[in-house]
Amino acid sequence: MKQKRRLLSWVHAVLALAVLAGPGLVPQEGQAEEAAGRTAPIKAAPPGRDTLTSELGPFYQEVAEEWKQKGYKPASQTITLPGSAIAAQSDPALTEGGSYEGKNNVLLWKSGRDNWIEYTVDIPEDGLYEIALTYHTYSDPAGSTVRRPVNLSLQMDGVFPYREARAVSLRRQFKDNLPVKRDEFGDDIRPRPVEIKEWINQTLTDSAGGYPQPFQWFLTKGKHTLRFTGSDPVVIGSVAVQPPVSIPSYPTVSKEYPAGQPKNSQVVTIQAEEMAWKNDVAIQLTPDHDPLSVPYADGYDRFNSLGGERWQTGGQQAGWTFEVPESGRYRIAMRSMQSYVSNMSVFRTIEIDGKVPFSELLAYRFPYSPKWQGTILGTESAEPFEFYFEKGKHTISMTATVAPFQSVIIQGNRAVEALRQADQDIRGMTGGEVDTNRTWKVTQDFPDLPKRLETAKAELEKMADGMLKANHRRDNTLQTMETAIQDLKDYLKNPNDIPYHMEDISNMIEKVGSLQEILVKTPLKLDQLYFIPAGAELPAMEAGFWQKINGSFRNFLYSFTRKRDAAKVDEDVLNVWVNRGRDYVNLLQELANESFTPEYGIKVKVNLLQNENLLVLANAAGLSPDVALGQPQDKSTDFAMRNALYDLSQYPDFQEVTKTFAPGALLPFYYNGGYYALPETQSFKVLFYRKDILNRLGLQVPDTWGDVYDMLPSLQQNGYNFYVPSGDFLTFFYQNGAEFFTGDGMKTNLNTPAAFKGFKQWTDLFNIYDLEKSVPSFYQHFRKGDFPIGVADYNTYVTLSVAAPELTGWWGIAPIPGVKQADGTVARWAAGGQTTGFIYKNTKHPKESWEFLKWLVSAETQERYGSDLESFNGIQFRWNTANIEAFTKLPWPKEDLKVILEQWRWYKEVPNLPGSYFLTRELTNAWNRTVVDGMNDRESLEEAIVNTDREMMRKEQEFGFVDAEGKVLHTLDLPVVKTPWEGVDRYVFQ
Template sequence: MTGQWMEWDFEVPETGYYNIGFFTKQNFVRGIYVSRKITIDGKVLFNELSDYGFRYQSNWRFDSLMDENKEAYKIYLEAGSHTLRMQNVLGEFSSIIGEVQESLSKLNAIYRKIIRITGVKPDIYSDYQIEAKLPELEAELIDVHNQLDSSIKHLREVAGGSSDKEAVLVTMRDQLEDLIKDQEYFKKVVTSYKINVRAVGTWLSGAVSQPLQLDDIYIYSPNVDANISRSSFWSKLWYEICRLFYSFIIDYNRIGNVSEKGKETHTITLWVGTGRDQANVIKSLIDETFTKRTGINVNVMLVDMGTLLQATLAGQGPDVAIQLNISNPTYNSAIQSSNDMPMNYGLRNAVADLSQFSDLKEVRERFFDSAMVPFTYQNHTFALPETQTFPMMFYRKDILKELGLTLPQTWDDVKVIMSVLAKNQMEFGMLPNELNFLMLLNQFGGQYYNEDATKSALDSDEGINAFKEYCSLYTEYKLDKVTSVEDRFRTGECPIIIADYSVYNNFQVSAPDIKGLWGFAPVPGMRKEDGTINRNVASVGSACVIMEASKYKEDSWEFIKWWTSAEIQTLYGKEMESLMGASARVATANKEAFERLPWPSADYTALKKQFERVVGTRQVPGGYFTWRNIDNAFYKVTTNTDSASARECLMDNIIYINDEINYKRKEFHMPLAND
């Protein structure tokens, strides 16, 4: 990404002039080049190195730093140590990207004006009189058309001709030409217009990325022939033969070096449930800090966590499993697919009870109480939290300013804003999922289960009122139940949305078209009798567990204490961001590590306020039936709006919830609610 850099130290044996060469491959950006700012000892030696281009080529090649005439630059270096740095810059493309970004803002503004008249699904047979209602529209279309045309010409000049990078811009420009001729044509192409605008936004995200593969750097004397080639047919053939051979003997699930178990040194096996990049960073941190401090070796394996229970039953399981189980809170199964696994495994004696360790109470202080609730059952603790995310309210500053609206503080305020948005063919965005239902349930003062967790508590007045309110948002106020709120937030169709706070990372990286035009704040709440606002929300996250079958429980406990510590969670978060960008920011559950992450001040303040209002969701045997039946009742109400009663549908499904809880409690020889 732009602004990121890497640097290397090197030694020069004697003072003199040197050439610098790179063994590189740039097969990512076709038709144009990627740019690097190259400095020696912190200085750009001459202007050409402030924006040096590496052009597209599908194969590895050796490139010396040279001028337009293919003459290698001779760089004077004193004998001794030096530092070479390469920094990602946009170079000549910065002005193009600036033009396109400005055009994109104008295109989005035009789209919002159009849908206020036609809606997002206009009737092609209606006469919307767009030209009469928007007399300034033609001039705006001409302006953005000319700006895009200028960007395309500039891009061709920089690239030295046409390239596939201009296709998206050309498509958008051509559609604008048709709309300039007839603005009423918008009613037929408003959907394709939105798609093209989104494609321009995606183009911007890709243009900012300037990838380059670099294998070797050569510092050599001008009289030395450094034309290095390693990509001959025979070398490639030998490489592929070696790959084929090693594929039969290498365990690709193992990450890094593998330690043998011995009597003098203990070796534990760690399963990681995310991606290879994450596993490599974890292995590096283990080797650099954990093993050096404790003498405990760790073999890291990248494994599908869906096989954890089967592997444990077969005697092939790990000692420790981490990042169990990261799910996407956008989907309806957000809580049940993630937070109930440690409790279910614990009741089956598959994971160890952490209460056996004397310093558990001290370790729990690292987290908010809400993070520990899902992993605690009765007096047992089956896991430690790693990540914790929860809903936040995202809003478009520019659109709220246009409409003269302020941020809603309560759900009554939201309903007032919904009417204003509806008049402008916009809407409030909130998809139906468990986190959003629990938000309302907690704010109404309800909970999933009774005090001893033997039956559902949704039949209370608080539970029924929360469910009615939840359903009414989709029946009376017609909130969209399917379409992505993130996409509609970008286009401006939903200027206010409720979404998991990890969406922040996506907007930061993949939505340059609305950079600086949005913010987020704590969710709306319910005003209490004393005048304060209850903004309680639920959370979801990943966990780490120790398997009951492990022979090294003490060593495993030392590991998860190390892994969930503020120091390591901070290091892991920074490493992931440096490796994969801001989109990989870790939503750590460690309070101290959360404070150390590089959040902007205003965003950190908003997050911290909401973090303090997070309420943990208890997990019980048979609890997987709870959300399933709430969801069934919800869709029965929202699809049969004329006949279905929210109260009756919920009460009918509570019967199934309680039956499943009783069934599971019998299985585990626990007392029933009626005992």
Template sequence: MARKIKIQPKVVKKAILLLFIVIFITFFTTIIVQSYSKNHVLSQSRTPEVLIPSGDYENFLKLKQGIPADALDNYPLNFAALKRPMLANNIEVLGTTATSAHADGFGPIEITNHLGVKVQAYKTTDEGYATWTIPGVLEAGLYNVYLRYFPLSDGGAPIERALYVNENIDPLDATKTYALQYEDLGNLKFSRYWKNAGPIIQDTTDNDMKPSQKEILNQERTAFVRDATGYVIEPYLIYLEAGDNTLTLKSIRESMAIVAIGIASYQEKITYEQYTTKYRNLGYTDVVALDAPIRIEGEDAIERTSPTLYAIGDRTDPTNVPVDTVKIKLNAIGGNKWTAPGDMITWEVDLTDKPSGLYYISFRAKQNVSRGLFSTRRVYINNVIPFAEANIARFSYSGDFKVVTLGDKDKPYAFFLEGGKKNTISLESTLGEYGVPISQVQGVIDMLNDLYLRIIAVTGLKPDPLINYYLYGENARVERTLETFQEAADILAQVADNIIKISGEKSDKIAILETMEIQLRDMIKKPRSIQERLNSFSKNISSLGTWISDVKQQALTVECLWVSSNIDDLPHANANFFAGTWFGIRGFFRSFFFNYEEIGTIAAVDTGKEIEVWFLTSESTGREQANSISTLISNTFTEQYGINVKLKVVTAGVLLPSTLAGTGPDVAINVANGLPVNYAMRNAIMDVSGFDEFYEVTGICSAKNAEKGLCNPQTNYNVGRINDPNEQYLFFDSAMVPYEYNGGYYALPNTQSFLVMFVRNDIFEARGWTVPETWREVTSLVTELSISNLQFYLPVSASGATSVVNQVFASMLYQKGGTFYRNNNKESNFDTEEAMQAFEEWCKYYTDYSFPLAASFLNRFRTGETPIGIANYELFNTLTVFAPEISNKWSYAPLPGTYNDKNQLINNGAASGSAIVMMKQADDKESAWDFMRWWVSRDTQTSYARELESILGAAARHNTANVLAFKNLPWSREEQNVLLAQWKNSVGVPEIPGGYYTGRNLENAFRKVVNTQANPRETLNEYIALINAEITKKRKEFGLD
């Protein structure tokens, strides 16, 4: 009989404890050992393949290869077989030889460059055509096109042009369209260049302040016509005939002065082996011996192609230079702002006392954004890509810094640098080997989106699972459903395999590719399930769009770079375990004594003047905006006015209790539309209409200014100001309406929003629809949309009653000549015929046409389910980030309008916004007023808007209330014209005592009609009585009656 072994509980506990100790010791030993590793790697560069993504450009090249147009999908592109004639010399013509058409401000211009030399060029603005003749092309074939140009001061966005070849531009017909050799030539970008406006300085809290970015305008640039999306590595090829050819640039956005335009032969880059052989033959056989590596700080970059590439602070490692445990020290550059293809950063290495020769180049950098992927950079030495392998330098994912030396997988590359002078080293963000997979996924998105819209045109958005909609098979009502699924699934499988091959590992980045592939193959096997899975199918298509955004995130943080003769001499990439731990402990305890609420500024000379300014955060604004304000205060306001500013960033809810307690600010920025009048009723806020400059700032002749004889109430100071280049202030009339109370004005406009229509041009063009100009045309379009089971969007409050008036109803009311109130704002005006008609029409869209009460316009606009809708114009910001796959596929349009009895189209729309106010408790009211008018001026608002975009990109475009500042922002001419026209027709909604009951009860009436099919007129009349009762009550409460 076997004997049982009994294990004592104490033994088990000891064994577990021992195991835990062993694991603990092993874990920390590993960490400590790893922390002493140098963490040096090579960039694993290699010779890139010539990769041309599928699409219009590839088809163009296939046609030039000789493949028949009806067989393009049957044959691969053979790049080597393309006819690319060699030129003995580039053929170049001067910019001043241009002819122009439909141009605004085009013509010869003289520019003094950075060397003091006067250069003749041809100025092109943001609208019009400029054409050059390229003479004497000896042989027809494919060539590269390049420009020599100066960027001109404008909105600060990249310069955008379209290139037409041998098209005869009609000077008499501005509406005529012309053929591009391929679509991609319609979206070309040419870089601007920026540098720090000054050195990095410290604020009053000893934090480093980010220097403002200053554009470099006096330096000539050379750029080839190339892919703005980054999918294609090499410059574009265009086809020229033998003899004379014309090249026409159509302006789309921003201004540039063209010194020359030319063509060049396509030339393949030499390999690294050929490069080293070249310099070996010149006598440079060994790497130059240096006493010590030359270190260049990342934040000391001399120029960059985007203002978002500013110096940043990194506190993840104590070996950063400079560094502090809690304070902001700007010690690196790039980060998650350095992602867009074409974005370049340039550093300067001083070799004035060193010999010419071969040197190694290394970067202390990290890519900690895209796990499982690497970031790719193209390397330039003195503005030239030295050899083919320099096109692809990999920076793999790592949570810590690495010292990355440029080289292949086995050895570092030695670069030739000239001695006795300063050399430049540049890194340019590029998609590299990820370009083709991303392009393929974009093609799949377009393919599946088109199929999805064709399916829901048959099934609707909520199909019955029991009905056979004939989505496939012989009698299919939708063409090539299963074939499209098969094609898309095969491409996604290929992309997933390619990503794994490129990255060398399987990561979460291929999960959505596999999910969509599985769903597609499953629907092929079970086609009757298609209608049941449309919702998840649509979501997966959107997820593919997000995948593209994620993989495009080619982020890279550079703390420093080295030029060295021996990479073994370079220091460790990170501090060791003990140094890092001690750094973290000190930071933890110091954080309890550091004021994170206060935003530091630069103190002025002690004049005894100081004000406290609060910036109120919201859903879309926060500390980044406050930091931008701090920079502007330090750079301009404090210097100009000699007034110190104590800036704090707080939540909006803090203002009221602080004001009641007497601890509030002197000035508050970004207060909600209804707050100024609400506080004015309680005597907590200043009436600013009595300050002498009020008329100059607002164009309104207030009663107090009129009494002083400063203005005439009969004049309108706003007339003509929009075209005055010296004018600082201009607001449309709607901007000040919400801030007027009892004859005074209690705020100045900070931001202003208004409604416009958003239209998916690709869907409208494919179906031959026209954009509606009136509400009657909207009703007709809704019928067309419903045939395809698509929708028109009108914004409605998400749920419940709200005090904010619905802007669609307000727009309809104003278009009919109605108003919100009458009798000096003492009672509601909703019982008039104009208001009743507006309310009926508004409700009818939901009762008769089944408009959704709750829907994500952003999502549905992205998928195309709602190809047209009305929203605030700053939805642009969200679309820029959230839906990059539909960029260039949508546009703005004015609000639908109503014809009046004079047959005039009235498309007024309601406006909203935020304000800047002065609290009643402000001690130095003159200084507070100086700050307010400085803040709303054209120069300050322009600088603030550009500063925000330099930090956060186009997604943070500021919806300034200053019209002159708005015109300085990087809108295209077409966008600006539409937005200014609609803005000018916007109407402000007055704020009155008890006015919150207007929005609330209007919403209640609307919900009752839509949910219970109640009579609109009778229902609105019921709620008018409640509105009037509340207005009367509040007027008595505040002693107005």
């Protein structure tokens, strides 16, 4: 096989060179039925698709710099329009003018996907303007709680002037429901956020905190059109086009302050956790055990500080109110912890009474420190700033910003794009195989390749300079940049050797791209804020040596005396054991206390189950909970076979409850006439593809497996490949019309033409079409680019969204390829895996347990639970609920949601029967015999059928379905799912 691949790679390389050299040697397009070694033509990439800039537009920083070079000046006049004065709209049914919360002439803009409104504004003079909106968040009284910002895009005269205008956010404001309550162990319970319902005036700015000041637009005198597009409901009070605000420096401002100092030297102290508001529920209180953290933890979990990794995203703002006893000059200090990324600074925009008092606070730097430290706001030379406060109440806010790193991030994007183009060039030249015996004339035949590496090196050098300037010290990110620069210099010394470094350049793309993930995070933890009269002594802000020793010793002792994690059974309440992390458990307990118990009058105790196998031991000991959650999908039938679970289909409203689940999702929970679980989460499989690479090769996203066969030659001759999980047999059997078991559920149903066809298609992908048999991480290969297309699941989607920022805008998803049917439809059957909840048969509260399980899997609860998880913890906690109604209301991008719902029609799992665990084992063995050992596919599958049927017979005899002579005493009679779920239709884009 290796010799075959070397020959194919050599052929591919020759053909690739012919294509790159000119159009005269393009091979003829082949047929899908032929082997994957045959080639197909490479089409030219569509125009305007070479760079990320051409796709999404320039960055705001680039446009603003161009305006500056052209000498554009700030405007001097403000134009204000009432919210109701829209000039055009996409759907009149979704807008309504009138009054709202004390304001007249407002616009109630209801939700609708891709709904837009337009305003026409008459500009009196050429100049630079800012745009401000007065708005009020809107929630339908009958609707669910929404905590995410109102996301809009803004086009000016039909175009986006810069890419950041595609996503601007109108943030909500919240406050924590204080004082903090405590649980039965004496630990603090995280307070629930409550939205502050009031009118907000916000000047549009970067939602990711990439710029310290609001966006500007250059507008010429005359009429202009502002088009807002969005999907979230909001009430717009007014739209103002206004001059930019100029912020002076500290020396200028301080000269204008009165000279008087407060006579009273009393320090005003406020606790950081007692926020007056925050604009993101993800900003969370955190426990801290430092001896000086107030209140002192004393061995318990006390929410005595704010932030850290719970306050690290650009644009997140926290605010406090305070009162000074007399007018005068004050200094501002705080206990801060900034120890999250070694030697990396973080930044905050600091406002007093709603305004940044001087430019030095636009992006105030908090340097790295491994411990709590006292931070006194001041100049880089450590001279404290003085602020003048009149007697009375004031506010202070701090907003996370990554503005000092923004230019570094932009240059990183450019460097990655240049490296990516170079990588694709090299793969096109070499066919993806490094041949050190081949001599190249790169500068003569491929002059663009060294130029791309020169561009990447230049951008990396700018990155390194900008990083050191912003961070003020060396760190690991700077070291990564400098290493990449040196490597590129070495490659460019001998351009003809560049193709030998294909893997090095590919790894460099990943390393440089991963820097953005670090740069966009800005974590900071606060304990207390101090307002100190000028001339007064500073409070103690750092614990001394003996205080730390004493605190550490006490915490060590408490670790032996205070146990909190042991799951226990309380007969007076509903006991729920959850096999998930503590964040999930705590949130479910809070949600049950807030919503379930008041409505149903049933007290619930949610316990953390650290190991799912403890359920087996607990059941044997008679200590089972009432309800178990977060269980694998095969666990319920394992318990049901042993008469340990409650048959949920006995409840009269079972059919009504299951309407929001795909019929194929319920198959694993069926056993002997009953259903023993309900799904909580449901993963999905979709086709992931790299837009840049497919565009460059002129390839379309495949719809059927025939399309995949057609595109494989073009992929492989350019050094790429298609990815299919080698163990995913279910997709190919189901798509070819096979069923795994007979209708009575007593043996396999694989001895059929459809099953043999599915098995052959599955193994042919690796035997004939040369797909990789073992891929440790599709995510890594997809990110690197050598697998630009492949079938993967929900976890890959989340990982790409969180951990591959350099690919933002460059990847997409589509329904998985399928098999075309006689009626023209494409069968896309696939599974994904689920987590489930079930009720134990020995529960003393069967009715209450069912009410809880129904409440949990309902659309309202699933949406609330999923929204809170993601709001508090980020997209990496996105909840892939099995309830389709709730799924459509979570913040999925509309195009991705459309794809997932299409695939949801074809969701189908394998039933769970006595002995059926042998099915996966034997089909895997059959695959190995056919693909690895070269055995005939039919003989191999027949052997798997015999072995699986034998094991199923043995288990059926054990559970009393078959007697000792093999006579069937009682059949299992499986439910049938033959057609895609039409129930999806009612949830599409509602």
